[in-house]
Amino acid sequence: MKVKPVNHARAAEAFIKDTPHLTFHDERLWDLRQKRDQQMHELPEWQELRTLASQIKEHTLANLPEYLEQFEANAKKNGIHVHWAADGAEHNRIVGEILEKHGAKSLIKSKSMVTEECNMREYLEPRGVVVTETDLGERIQQLDNQMPSHIVVPAVHKLTPDVAKLFAEHYHTDPNDDDPQSLAWSQRLAARPVILAADAGMTGGNFVVAETGSFVVCTNEGNADLSATVPGLHIATLGIERLVPRMADLGVFVRMLSRSALGSPITQYTTHFRGPQDGSEMHVVLVDNGRSHRLGMEDFWTSLKCIRCGACMNTCPVYRRSGGLSYGAVYSGPIGAIIDPTFNERKYSTLPFASTMNGSCTNVCPVRINIHDQLYKWRRVLAEHHELPFVKREVMNMAGRLLGQPKLYRAAISGTETALGVLPRFALYNWLNPWGKNRELPHPVKQTFHSWYKQNRLKTKKKGEDA
Amino acid sequence: MPGTGVRMKIGLFVPCYIDAFYPKTGIATLELLEKLGQDVEYPLDQTCCGQPMANSGCNKDAAAAEALFVKNFAKYDAIVMPSGSCAHHVKDNFDAIPQTDEVRHVRKNTYELVEFLHDVLKVDAFPWAEFPHKVGLHNSCGTLRALRTASMSELGEPFFSKPMDLLTKVRGISFATPRRPDECCGFGGTFSVTEEAVSAKMGVDKVRDHHDAGAEYIVSADTSCMMHQQGCAERAGVPIRFIHIAEILNGARA
Numbered sequence: 109m110k111v112k113p114v115n116h117a118r119a120a121e122a123f124i125k126d127t128p129h130l131t132f133h134d135e136r137l138w139d140l141r142q143k144r145d146q147q148m149h150e151l152p153e154w155q156e157l158r159t160l161a162s163q164i165k166e167h168t169l170a171n172l173p174e175y176l177e178q179f180e181a182n183a184k185k186n187g188i189h190v191h192w193a194a195d196g197a198e199h200n201r202i203v204g205e206i207l208e209k210h211g212a213k214s215l216i217k218s219k220s221m222v223t224e225e226c227n228m229r230e231y232l233e234p235r236g237v238v239v240t241e242t243d244l245g246e247r248i249q250q251l252d253n254q255m256p257s258h259i260v261v262p263a264v265h266k267l268t269p270d271v272a273k274l275f276a277e278h279y280h281t282d283p284n285d286d287d288p289q290s291l292a293w294s295q296r297l298a299a300r301p302v303i304l305a306a307d308a309g310m311t312g313g314n315f316v317v318a319e320t321g322s323f324v325v326c327t328n329e330g331n332a333d334l335s336a337t338v339p340g341l342h343i344a345t346l347g348i349e350r351l352v353p354r355m356a357d358l359g360v361f362v363r364m365l366s367r368s369a370l371g372s373p374i375t376q377y378t379t380h381f382r383g384p385q386d387g388s389e390m391h392v393v394l395v396d397n398g399r400s401h402r403l404g405m406e407d408f409w410t411s412l413k414c415i416r417c418g419a420c421m422n423t424c425p426v427y428r429r430s431g432g433l434s435y436g437a438v439y440s441g442p443i444g445a446i447i448d449p450t451f452n453e454r455k456y457s458t459l460p461f462a463s464t465m466n467g468s469c470t471n472v473c474p475v476r477i478n479i480h481d482q483l484y485k486w487r488r489v490l491a492e493h494h495e496l497p498f499v500k501r502e503v504m505n506m507a508g509r510l511l512g513q514p515k516l517y518r519a520a521i522s523g524t525e526t527a528l529g530v531l532p533r534f535a536l537y538n539w540l541n542p543w544g545k546n547r548e549l550p551h552p553v554k555q556t557f558h559s560w561y562k563q564n565r566l567k568t569k570k571k572g573e574d575a
Numbered sequence: 576m577p578g579t580g581v582r583m584k585i586g587l588f589v590p591c592y593i594d595a596f597y598p599k600t601g602i603a604t605l606e607l608l609e610k611l612g613q614d615v616e617y618p619l620d621q622t623c624c625g626q627p628m629a630n631s632g633c634n635k636d637a638a639a640a641e642a643l644f645v646k647n648f649a650k651y652d653a654i655v656m657p658s659g660s661c662a663h664h665v666k667d668n669f670d671a672i673p674q675t676d677e678v679r680h681v682r683k684n685t686y687e688l689v690e691f692l693h694d695v696l697k698v699d700a701f702p703w704a705e706f707p708h709k710v711g712l713h714n715s716c717g718t719l720r721a722l723r724t725a726s727m728s729e730l731g732e733p734f735f736s737k738p739m740d741l742l743t744k745v746r747g748i749s750f751a752t753p754r755r756p757d758e759c760c761g762f763g764g765t766f767s768v769t770e771e772a773v774s775a776k777m778g779v780d781k782v783r784d785h786h787d788a789g790a791e792y793i794v795s796a797d798t799s800c801m802m803h804q805q806g807c808a809e810r811a812g813v814p815i816r817f818i819h820i821a822e823i824l825n826g827a828r829a
């Protein structure tokens with residue numbers, strides 16, 4: 109059976125109907141965008157940093173095999189076990205085996221989009237491993253059985269009363285106490301014992317440094333540090349595109365990451381992991397999962413430059429009004445719309461169309477990914493691969509033919525009667541119907557410009573001749 | 576005659592929705608260019624620039640419209656249109672047909688009205704224009720981020736605005752500043768119907784933002800955005816009016 113494309117429009121419509129959630133979501137993310145702007149204004153070299161960041165990433169991606177091998181060699185020298193995973197299944201198997209070898213039954217983890225990509229929790233839990241997210245937002249999403257709706261602020265689509273209800277269900281706290289302080293405190297109380305008793309810890313990695321064989325994790329809650337250091341077994345899942353050649357390159361990326369993401373100069377914690385602590389083990393799993401395929405796509409490979417700051421989502425007027433879950437994918441918003449189709453072209457064929465192509469995403473992207481150009485290019489690819497809905501294809505085909513023939517076109521726009529004779533009624537109507545749901549139609553006028561011109565210019569120029 | 580005194584043979588392109596629903600905008604564009612001493616013709620066989628098909632991914636379906644566009648406009652020194660998104664398509668994406676010398680000539684000499692007045696004719700006065708109202712300027716994403724007729728808030732570049740430069744030459748006009756000046760209004764071509772809910776929500780947010788800032792009118796170089804915004808404003812009961820920049824520059828008083 110063929111998979112069905114994600115119905116972004118319908119999910120977005122449902123999201124919009126809930127005014128309090130929608131308003132908070134839109135304002136909260138817009139606020140992040142404004143804070144990001146302020147940070148940008150404080151750094152006169154901002155545009156230069158973006159250029160540098162883009163160049164470093166493009167250079168690294170163009171020489172990825174060499175840098176990966178350099179990282180592997182150096183990491184091993186540091187005493188890190190290095191594993192390679194071609195896809196999500198292999199990643200999960202590797203992690204499962206490491207845990208099994210250590211008899212580990214409980215895993216605490218900090219946020220990692222790659223493990224979401226691999227559906228790791230779904231793999232480990234039936235095998236008897238209890239996985240606990242330690243990032244507050246991510247934990248909220250885990251308890252609610254939902255994907256993260258944003259790559260930096262995973263539960264941004266929820267209001268505090270939603271969290272209070274959820275915590276009451278799971279932590280038996282007061283469902284009416286939605287004070288953020290006490291909610292955070294409940295999470296802390298619930299999480300600490302789990303963290304202290306955990307058998308293994310997992311983190312992602314924001315940057316992986318080839319020359320030192322180390323990796324860097326940036327968080328605001330310090331939960332990655334706890335996850336990595338408390339249990340004595342640290343597994344880090346790293347996307348292969350996270351690589352940078354040198355330690356010095358971090359001077360560019362660390363300066364941009366949190367400024368772009370949250371409009372703060374730096375994350376509270378920027379931790380460099382160089383090797384295991386005494387008496388403990390450190391493993392890294394380098395995950396491909398479609399990345400090298402993407403690297404070979406001429407128009408789309410630069411999407412691998414992404415440092416997952418979420419700035420494109422915060423600025424996106426469509427994302428802010430539809431919520432991350434409406435994209436039905438691990439990655440949502442503008443960056444999601446250009447990388448999700450590389451995972452499943454049919455399922456995510458609708459996402460490049462969930463955009464007005466306004467281009468704001470491209471402007472905020474700290475690594476200068478031409479996001480809106482890629483959206484445009486994806487539309488072409490999807491049309492060529494027949495991944496467009498039938499009606500849309502038909503309407504465009506008819507419109508294209510109509511617009512190539514001036515006489516037919518004139519007949520069509522000079523009166524509705526004729527138009528209906530020219531365009532099959534069902535197509536025209538189905539297609540345009542939604543316009544009027546929340547909008548008035550333009551007012552009819554007595555005379556088109558075309559006919560005004562003939563009357564007022566041609567008649568005076570060439571007397572009596574009706575062109 | 577205000578400006579450089581250049582006189583060009585201009586082909587006027589009037590997009591379908593202006594032709595059918597907003598003829599006043601077409602008329603104002605024509606009259607304004609004539610007042611500025613230009614030799615303007617409107618080729619009668621024109622239809623569309625091909626943008627709707629191309630933006631939907633159906634680039635091949637844009638070929639006939641693009642070929643016809645070139646046939647209609649190849650003979651002019653400049654092709655001018657009161658629409659940023661159409662100009663953006665012709666300049667930046669018009670590639671469904673082979674790129675002959677004729678096609679290249681057309682693409683290179685296509686201008687959105689504001690950039691034509693500002694950059695080519697360098698008009699320094701509109702002595703006939705007076706608009707005693709507070710207006711909110713809407714830069715469409717096509718004019719703002721593709722044609723670059725104004726500075727973009729995301730880049731932190733020094734302020735500039737070609738439409739504002741022109742409008743400040745109009746007597747009596749004043750400006751309202753919305754909270755989110757660069758935010759897209761949600762029209763987006765076929766997006767307006769395929770993503771109806773998001774599109775309409777963006778539209779109503781946009782018109783409220785201008786209205787709250789005290790604007791009596793929203794003025795723009797793009798009729799398509801305004802057609803959508805007007806539809807949203809009327810349905811939501813936001814009392815604000817809409818006018819194309821060509822009409823103000825041509826001397827409309829209201």
Ligand code: SF4
Nearest residue numbers: 414415417418420473
């Ligand atoms: S595409 Fe750019 S703006 Fe979006 S998350 Fe990635 S790095 Fe950030």
